[in-house]
Amino acid sequence: MSPFFKKAISSNNITAKEATDAVRTLLRYIGENPDREGLIDTPDRFCRALLELTEGYSSNPEEILSTTFESQSDEMILLKDIEFTSTCEHHLLNFSGKAHVAYIPSEGKIVGLSKLARIVDTFSQRLQVQERLTQQVAEAIAKHLNPQGVAVVFEGTHSCMCVRGVRKQSAKMVTSTMLGQFRDSAASRNEFMSFITKN
Ligand SMILES: Nc1nc2c(ncn2[C@@H]2O[C@H](COP(=O)(O)OP(=O)(O)OP(=O)(O)O)[C@@H](O)[C@H]2O)c(=O)[nH]1
Numbered sequence: 001m002s003p004f005f006k007k008a009i010s011s012n013n014i015t016a017k018e019a020t021d022a023v024r025t026l027l028r029y030i031g032e033n034p035d036r037e038g039l040i041d042t043p044d045r046f047c048r049a050l051l052e053l054t055e056g057y058s059s060n061p062e063e064i065l066s067t068t069f070e071s072q073s074d075e076m077i078l079l080k081d082i083e084f085t086s087t088c089e090h091h092l093l094n095f096s097g098k099a100h101v102a103y104i105p106s107e108g109k110i111v112g113l114s115k116l117a118r119i120v121d122t123f124s125q126r127l128q129v130q131e132r133l134t135q136q137v138a139e140a141i142a143k144h145l146n147p148q149g150v151a152v153v154f155e156g157t158h159s160c161m162c163v164r165g166v167r168k169q170s171a172k173m174v175t176s177t178m179l180g181q182f183r184d185s186a187a188s189r190n191e192f193m194s195f196i197t198k199n
């Protein structure tokens with residue numbers, strides 16, 4: 001392993017050697033030889049990939065949503081079909097799909113559209129279950145923008161159900177969190193649902 005990578009993957013008081021040794025153990029656990037040519041750099045790559053997939057732990061939702069703009073709008077603002085990719089905390093396997101995020105501003109306080117996608121990334125790039133991911137995105141927007149309502153839907157395909165276990169390739173999990181006006185008003189909820197189901 002190069003000294004650069006040794007330094008790069010030390011994290012949370014765990015040294016690169018401890019982390020890569022753990023992966024070497026797992027490789028031996030499945031009957032592989034971690035010293036064969038094709039696997040020699042794999043523990044290092046795996047640790048770097050895992051850090052990359054969980055870099056949302058070091059991103060701060062409050063900071064992302066801190067730049068706001070004034071607008072007279074009090075209508076629903078929706079960003080739909082936001083690709084997300086996350087890691088299931090039960091199996092450490094990928095789940096991914098699309099998220100749809102809407103809010104109804106209050107006091108004319110809006111955010112740049114990309115920030116909604118950044119919030120999705122922040123919480124996706126952690127070990128997750130889809131229900132909590134959905135709720136965290138909605139609650140972060142509710143907390144930092146104080147809007148009249150927030151609606152969040154995630155549609156995800158879980159590798160742990162596709163490539164192993166029950167092996168259902170087409171099954172999709174759909175989760176939603178509705179807050180404020182989207183929870184209280186069927187009309188607002190229906191408007192949101194009709195937008196996200198339209199092409
Ligand atoms: N509710 C929920 N369940 C999830 C999510 N991701 C994975 N799971 C499920 O987590 C469960 C873990 O169940 P266990 O019985 O402990 O694990 P397992 O023996 O590997 O289960 P199988 O996947 O059924 O083989 C499985 O049913 C997975 O389908 C998620 O985001 N939300």
Ligand SMILES: [Zn+2]
Pocket residue numbers: 088089090091092093158160161
């Ligand atoms: Zn899983």
